Amino acid sequence: MEFKKINYIDRKTGNVLVENVPGEKFLKFLYYNPFGKLPLELLVKRKFLSALYGKKMDSPSSCKLIPDFVKEHNINMEESIKSIDEFQSFNDFFTRKLKPNSRAIQREKGVLASPADGKVFVLENINKDTHFFVKGEKFTLEDFFRNKSFAKKYDNGIMFIIRLAPVDYHRFHFPASGLISKSKVIDGAYYSVSTHAIRTNFRIFCENKRSFSILFTDQFKDICIAEIGATMVGGIKQTYIPYTYVEKGDEKGYFFFGGSTVILLLEKQSFKIDKDLLENSKKGIETKVYMGERLGISQIARGDDF
Template sequence: MKFSKIKYIERKTGEILTEKVPGEKYLKFLYYNPLGELPLNLVVKKKFLTEFYGKKMSLPESCKKIVPFIEEAEINISEAKKKVEEFTSFNDFFYRELKVGARKIDYSEDVLVSPADGKILAYENIKDKDKFFVKGDKFSLEEFFRDKELAKKYEDGVFVIIRLAPVDYHRFHFPADGNISESKLIDGWYYSVSTHAVKQNFRIFCENKREYSILKTEKFGDIAMFEVGATMVGGITQTYKANSFVNKGEEKGYFYFGGSTCILVFEKGKIQIDRDLLENTQKGIETKVYMGERIGVSNL
């Protein structure tokens, strides 16, 4: 597949924009150059590199990276609870909390909202993923869940990917009211989850470290919520109380430094994803959404 810049639709305006990707030249080498395969498999995907860099971003001296990053990425830091000088490390800035009201949450009971800021791809059936990604990738829900019964439960269901770029707000939230289970860890590698990488190999979602929990809801059935780690994502922290009732918009957890992904899997027939998101996905382009923004409605 030929390398090309990442284009996405800014949902609020309908504009087609080009994403600024930190380290894009390295991603191009690793995933689109045959010579990149060796360092990718020997070093980049391994845990030690991500852990090393994650720890480095938690040191006080990493604060010097904050202002240049804000300026380059054009981040609206006025949304953050803390002022720039109050952050104790780059990671402290990276998983920053936002001020109350910084994200408008649609509380309509039949509405499903995005759990995070990011760029979304939505499939009414996971089998439709070949319309966007390289055909022939062997992806299966059984391997994704590593659970045959859950794979059967969500067979032919809706599959939603929200990709968080390094410039995004990196806390994730609940998309609906419901009862949330404990989080289950599935260990794995640390491939990049950038569109550059995933277009080459959709199986990254089966191979990377990930955690999932089940949100039992009245309006949308049982939602499988996945958080997927990636290159330079030093960790996934769950901040919610397991086996409790949670409200739409409440925080579930956060990612450490790096790009990462939230995935929602729905049982067949329980949810109707908004038409514009489905149509954009069918055209092979992601849509920028924000935490709390409507992405679908109940079919129940």
């Protein structure tokens, strides 16, 4: 497969931009060079490497990495509750909280909000689109969940893939209001979830460590919220209380250092995807979104709410 730069669409301007990917040359070697397969399988995908790196990012000495990282990636620190010199480690910076109202959350009933900052790709029908977009790959919901009943529940449903790059805000939130279940953890590998890696193997979502929970809602039926681990992600931390009622925009948890992914699964015929996100995805390109931004509307509840 040919290695290509990652293009995405800035939703606010409609412009096509090229993503600045940290460690891009290394990713090219691991996932596109036959000589990269050995270190990928023997070392990079293993838990101990990501755990070791995560521990390094927890050390006070890692603070020295913060100023250059902020400058290189033009991160808006005006949104952060803490200033650069207040962080205790790079992970402390990486999991930073934002000031209230830093994100405009679409709170209208029947509107699904993005759970995170990132680049979104949507599959309108999981069963059909995975075969169309990912030729030759055998992605199945049963492999993803390791559970037949959940696989059946979301059969032919909608999948939102929200990919968080290392430069993004790394806390994730609830896309709607409802009753939230506990989080089920499925152990697995630590492949990269960069678009560079996913292009070569969509089954990474079935192979990496992941957690998922179910948000029971009136507006959207039952939404599955899944968090995917990745290379150099030191951990996935859930901060919510299971079996409680949560409001749209409430914090659900955060990722430690590394690029990560949040996946939303919606039941079939329950939702209308925003046109621009769907059209961009059909062209094979992601769209930049921010936490709280609209992804589409419910097809269940109609009337005064719309």
